[in-house]
Amino acid sequence: MTLPVGFAVTLDRRVRVVDGGKALLGGFPTRLLSLTPRARPLLTGRTVRVTGRASAVLADRLLETGMANPVLAELPPPGEDARWTYVIPVRDRPEELDRLLASIGIGHPVVVVDDASLRPSDIADVAAKHGARLVPLAVNVGPGGARNAGLRLVETPFVVFADSDIVLPEETVPALLRHFADPRVAMAVPRIAGLRTGGAEGWLGRYEDTRSSLDLGGDPAAVRPGTPVAWASTACVVARVDALGDGFDAAMRVGEDVDLGWRVLERGLRIRYEPSVVAWHEHRTRFGDWFTRKAVYGTGAHPLAVRHPEYIAPAILAPWSTALVVALLAQRRWSVPAAAAVYAGTTLRIARKLDRAEHPVRLAAWLTANGTVSALSQAGNLLTRHWWPLTAAGCAVSSRVRRAAAVAALTDIAFEYRKDNARLDLPRFAVARRLDDLAYGAGVWLSAARGRSPAALLPRLVRRTRRRP
Incomplete structure (x- = not known):
């Protein structure tokens, strides 16, 4: 699988050009990458544009080592069939679901999976209002199981998983789809930013605005363990359906998104983090909810250690x-x-x-x-x-x-x-x-x-x- 003509990458801001342009220093892990006399002219400033096999090999090498990131604005379309389906797991959040579906608009299939809500009629009413397909579950199976239930009904090449407390700007999904011009990309995620709500201006809301557990920072990156962006949340993610295999591990109630991403990476595929586009997230701002959620995130550590012992070390x-x-x-x-x-x-x-x-x-x-x-x-x-x-x-x-x-x-x-x-x-x-x-x-x-x-x-x-x- 090679990068297509027109694909462009630019060196990561932490990469240094040394020895008069003969080598690059950086990446994850940090290394010195010597450029052959044939490769040096392919680097124009800090950018490599794919025009043939040699430039495709160099650009791919820079992506693989974490030394460069795709130039989103210059990426070619992902292919002829870029249709996608939204899959939204929800439990007892009809107002939030209504807000998300309104932001999505029309034009793409939507599957709402009701994960055994206490008031299922409220969820059904909202789904019907927006013309979404409803999948009601009689037993609560958790976010991974609910997403899998929706994934089984997807008939498009791409799926967009979005949690009910997300609001999606119109440009987010089309922008993320551009990353799939790289045939090895299996998933792409936006930056998760705080949604402006009544509680967002409180002290916890303002803290979450800059230190949310879901916010992976302002630098584009390849998602992989041992790097600054070691995992990606599926609060909002665009994925190639044929790259997801059996989907999420339904036995995991926490960390199921991290597990899925790491399994995708183990198959030699890529996940891109693109902070130039966002998905708005309603952060928890009441102290009890906020503190409990932070602790819940921590409880995913042991299940991940069992499945991925080489990735989970705290240092x-x-x-x-x-x-x-x-x-x-x-x-x-x-x-x-x-x-x-x-x-x-x-x-x-x-x-x-x-x-x-x-x-x-x-x-x-x-x-x-x-x-x-x-x-x-x-x-x-x-x-x-x-x-x-x-x-x-x-x-x-x-x-x-x-x-x-x-x-x-x-x-x-x-x-x-x-x-x-x-x-x-x-x-x-x-x-x-x-x-x-x-x-x-x-x-x-x-x-x-x-x-x-x-x-x-x-x-x-x-x-x-x-x-x-």
Whole structure:
């Protein structure tokens, strides 16, 4: 399967052109990609346009390594038959369903799956009002099972899954369909943004506006484990029907969307995240609902660890970065010198591998610095999010743990607040951020306890990061 003529990709903003255009540095995992004399002219500025086999191979390689993303505006249409069907699972949300169906409009088949609502007549009335096909279920099967029930009725090449609390702008689905010009793309998802409702201006609503669990950020990306966009929600997703196999795992009530995406990736297909188009989502803004939902998300950790043990680790560290982090956490007189020695040794080791580059030590220092920041960030997340019960216990008996926890929490708040450009004052953002981590971490521990396994809590130590599918 090759990229069609007219397909264009542009280098990810984090990718550096080095050695006078002879190589690229970046991707996931970070690597140095040397460009052959034949390939260099194909990169115009930071863009590669497919005009033949050579440019198609280069563009595909850049996509596969996470070094480039498609230029949405220049992608050719996905093919002659780009028809789609909406599948909407719902339970007891007639007003939200009515709002979603109104945003969809007419012109495409719609299947509404009523997942055993307590007042099924309300759902039936809304579906009839908008001319949607209704599939009533007598027993509640959860979101995955409900989507599967609708998927079995789809007769178009594409399906759009949308939750009932979503509102879809007119341009979202057509824009996402353009990604399917790449024959390896199986799914495409938009950015999930907060819908302006009455509760959206409260402090939790404003926090969710920038830190929603469903919002994957402002950078386009390939969805794959071990990268900044490791998973994708199916709150709104466009998918190629023939790429979904048997659909969702109906046994999973939480994390079924993550599981489906990872199974798709394991078959060598691609999932694209496109933040230039959005789907509006009504976030939970009442504290009890919000806190409970965050904890529920965490309970998906153990089922995912059973199905995808290589992807679910809360941190992925190399031996050198583990040694550096442990040295700093020890907070001894020797900690900083030991960490500096690890840093210097790693830089020299990487530099030897980059001996073909013009400035190997400079590039190696940059790579080591990035790895250090990533390792410290992951260690901080362990302390404040995934392992917070252990951190709390440690704080009761150790001043070193208290200092480490305080530094991790404050650094995280400062970094995230600046990055997100939050519409919320810093004190309330800090409280919401810590409550978010508290709820999610509690859900992970509850999941591990139910499964009688610590698998979802264990970091993964790797000598080198394997290339993801």
